[in-house]
Structures are given as C-alpha cells and as structure tokens.
Amino acid sequence: MKIITRATAIKNLKKYIGQDLRKLALEHGITTYETGKQNKGWKGLVLERLAGLQTNISKAPNGLTYELKSVAFHHVKNELMPKETMAITMINPSELKAHSFFESHVWAKLKTIVFCAVMWHGKNSERAELLKVTSLDFSETDELIQEIKADYDFIRNKLITKGFEALTGADGQWIQARTKGVGGINPRTGKRRPITRAFYARTKLVKKIFETAS
Numbered sequence: 001m002k003i004i005t006r007a008t009a010i011k012n013l014k015k016y017i018g019q020d021l022r023k024l025a026l027e028h029g030i031t032t033y034e035t036g037k038q039n040k041g042w043k044g045l046v047l048e049r050l051a052g053l054q055t056n057i058s059k060a061p062n063g064l065t066y067e068l069k070s071v072a073f074h075h076v077k078n079e080l081m082p083k084e085t086m087a088i089t090m091i092n093p094s095e096l097k098a099h100s101f102f103e104s105h106v107w108a109k110l111k112t113i114v115f116c117a118v119m120w121h122g123k124n125s126e127r128a129e130l131l132k133v134t135s136l137d138f139s140e141t142d143e144l145i146q147e148i149k150a151d152y153d154f155i156r157n158k159l160i161t162k163g164f165e166a167l168t169g170a171d172g173q174w175i176q177a178r179t180k181g182v183g184g185i186n187p188r189t190g191k192r193r194p195i196t197r198a199f200y201a202r203t204k205l206v207k208k209i210f211e212t213a214s
Helices: 006-014 021-027 042-051 093-098 105-110 143-162 203-211
Strands: 067-076 079-082 086-090 113-119 130-135 175-180 196-201
Touching: 006 042, 006 113, 006 130, 021 042, 042 067, 042 113, 067 203, 079 203, 086 105, 086 175, 093 143, 105 143, 113 203, 130 203, 143 175, 196 203
Parallel strands: 067 113
Antiparallel strands: 067 079, 086 196, 113 130, 175 196
16 A cells, blocks of 8 residues: 655645646546535545545554645735634543643644645635645744643643633634634524534644745
8 A cells, every 4th residue: 555644745735836726626526616515625635636645545654644734825915814713623621631732632733734725716716726835844842832832831721720611712822722613502402502612723823834834
C-alpha cells in the first residue's frame, strides 16, 4: 500500500495553487452544486484527491495522522483575510481538566493539520481557487505557540475553577472556546439541547499561519 506522508501531501497540493477547485471537482467526478443543493464536503474531497489520498492509500504512517483543513479567504480593503474562524477540536471537559497544553487534543490537532487557503467569491460561487498550502511548523518554545498555550491554560483554569458553563468565546487571544451547534430548545421535544463547545482558531491565528507559508 502506498503511504502519503504529510510532507508529501503538502508537496502534492502545492502543485495546484492558483487552480480552481470547482473545475478540479468536476474533473474528479465530485458533486459540488450540480444537484441544486451544495455538497458541503466537496472542497475537502477535492483536496484529499489532490493530496494523493485516494482509495487504498494510507495517510497514517507510523501511527501519525494528519487532517486537511479548507479555510475560506476573501478580500477586505484589498487585503486577503480569513472569512471565519476555524474549528480545531471539540471540548471534552474531563480531558481538558486532565491534560496540559502539550498533552492536549488542541496541540495534537494544530501540529498535524494541513491548512489550505481557498478563495471565497460568495455563496454558491462558480469559482474557488486554491491560494496557499501550509502547516504549523513551530517548535514548542516558539513565542506564538507559547501564546496559544497561555490561551489554553487560561481556558483550562477557568473550566476547573468556574465550570463548563463559564467558558465563553470572548476568552483567548489566538484560540477560543465557544459554543458549537445550534443549542437552545429542541422544538420537537421541548427540551434544551445539550451545550457543546469546541476550540476554534481565531481569524488572526489563521491569518498568521498563512503569512508563514512559503
């Protein structure tokens, strides 16, 4: 079985920078909007194909996994900016209490993600060019990583001292712990939906990551 490492996946993806993912999706037989309804996962499927992750090809060499993340960018005052925050991982309160930053799912995810910046031209646009491909290749002692760690430590301490309900998206300079999902009352059952939260990379972190891309 052929193995595609993260470095190989990045190298493969970089060959397609500047090309339109919508056009590449059609070439690979991946549905985008052809049925009249958007296939929400189409960009991820295209990126996997371009990275070389096809049937019978493994992406877990020596037990190390990685994830491809598509991030939408748009122009704000003639500057390319991330359109939105990026989900990193769900928050499990017991795991957050138990694990320091470098033992956490947040760090495990951040250091293995392959970030793919994709141009956003509007809802259901006919175009979506691949702009950049990069990864978060910083050492644990790097200033940015230490600042992300400080955010994690603050959120973790708040959970331990004030409880899960106290977590809010306002906390954190680079990462935030905010509600994920619709929440509120389920109209069918009349019962409150369980509150779930996830760690998100703020847009300024997403922007910083892509600024380091070569």
